[in-house]
Amino acid sequence: MNESRMRRCRDRVFAMVTVSLAVLLLPVAFLSRPGRARELACAWALRLRFPAEDLTGLTPGARAAFDSARTDALWRHGRLLGLTSGHREPSVQQRLFDEEVRRSGSAASARLLVLPPGESSHVKGVALDVRPKQGARWLEEHGARYDLYRTYDNEWWHFEHRPGGVPPRRLPYPGAILDQDTVPLRTNGVRLAR
Numbered sequence: 001m002n003e004s005r006m007r008r009c010r011d012r013v014f015a016m017v018t019v020s021l022a023v024l025l026l027p028v029a030f031l032s033r034p035g036r037a038r039e040l041a042c043a044w045a046l047r048l049r050f051p052a053e054d055l056t057g058l059t060p061g062a063r064a065a066f067d068s069a070r071t072d073a074l075w076r077h078g079r080l081l082g083l084t085s086g087h088r089e090p091s092v093q094q095r096l097f098d099e100e101v102r103r104s105g106s107a108a109s110a111r112l113l114v115l116p117p118g119e120s121s122h123v124k125g126v127a128l129d130v131r132p133k134q135g136a137r138w139l140e141e142h143g144a145r146y147d148l149y150r151t152y153d154n155e156w157w158h159f160e161h162r163p164g165g166v167p168p169r170r171l172p173y174p175g176a177i178l179d180q181d182t183v184p185l186r187t188n189g190v191r192l193a194r
């Protein structure tokens, strides 16, 4: 079995276990908050599945949208949605950008994957890097209902909360708009992922 098939298989088992846990926790959640039992049971089960995730620093709108989306993903379709990276302090974003500049050789090439703090949606608290891939696919399909959109071709995991009812134009990579005078826009056919 190759690695990606093993990962998919493992993710499916984790999803089944987490949904079962949410079902088991539902009566307790109902006693605690009858009106929000499904959301609460889902949050508890996901906390056990993704113990390291940190939702602090997201804007209240982004947080509420993500909570609603992952509650529906779990209860309606048995899909898990975890957060690998949400809000970032400017100093953290600067470090990530500097590391990518060093790794890739220039600021222009770093911007294919990482933006400096002044331009990053992670620093603004409206960006969410999600996992696993099946969860990201679910969010790509259903995210508009929660104003959550995938914004880059080369990052399947990166979504942004963009309220207002107008879906953002998906860009080929993070620095695309700002760089379009100097760096040619890439098409879907070019693989840019890390």
Ligand SMILES: [Zn+2]
Residues within 6 Å of the ligand: 122, 127, 128, 129, 157, 158, 159
């Ligand atoms: Zn991101």
